[in-house]
Amino acid sequence: MTKIGYARVSTTDQDCSLQEAALLKAGCEVIRSEKRSGISTKGRDELETVLSFLRPGDTLVVTKIDRLARSLGDLMGIVERLQAKGVALQATDQNVDTSNAAGKAFLQMLGVFAEFETNLRKERQLEGIAKAKVAGIYKGRKPSIDAAKVREMQAEGIGATAIAKALGIGRASVYRMISG
Structure with missing residues (x-):
């Protein structure tokens, strides 16, 4: 019955110390932290380490569900892995208890809102880029x-594979440059 903590921030200028302090206060014996985007679970080595380390009866503790996953699909995938291992999930700043139906529903709602927030942020970013393009900025x-x-190398009779190798780029990029 071990509590294992997981902390995550998205950017290098952010710090996990507040999350780590909350996880220690929650009784976590082990805490793993990383600076990676939560949009996907790919490349999140510390998360994978935690998930593989957990044993039946353990509890995975995060401060907020969006520290664990920002998409509902990823969140549900993690929750399924935890359930298959007999591991509980707890969020210190949110009333999440995966041992009952209401807690599972609340967890799913939090996942939906985390994904919604990510999508809104992407939309705002794309709108900002579009406005900046129109303004010439x-x-x-x-x-x-x-x-x-x-094009110069191609005109000299050098093949696409040789150009790609010489410039350290992909052959498809060479073909795009030649045809474009």
Whole structure:
């Protein structure tokens, strides 16, 4: 019956210390932290470590459900893994108890709102980029491939594979530059 804590922040300028303090206060014996986006579970090594470490009777503790997952699909996938192992889920800042129907429903609602918030943030970002483009402020990132060099090498009779290798780019990128 061990409490294992998991803390996550999205960006490098954020800090897990407040979450870690709350997890310690909640009685966690082990706490794993990482700085990774919560939009996907891919690449979240500390989360995977925690999920594989948990044993029947343990409790996974987070401060908020959105620290665990930002999409309902990922959240439900994690919850299913926990249930299959006989592990409970607790959120210190939210009344989550996965041992009863009401707690499971509340957990799903929190997951829906976390995903909704992520989608709203994406929409606002895209709107901001569109406005900046219209105003001439945003031009996108600078090209990482020198199209002139690709065309020059192609004109010299060098094949796409050799160009890609010489410039350290993908062959498909070479074909895009040549045809575009």
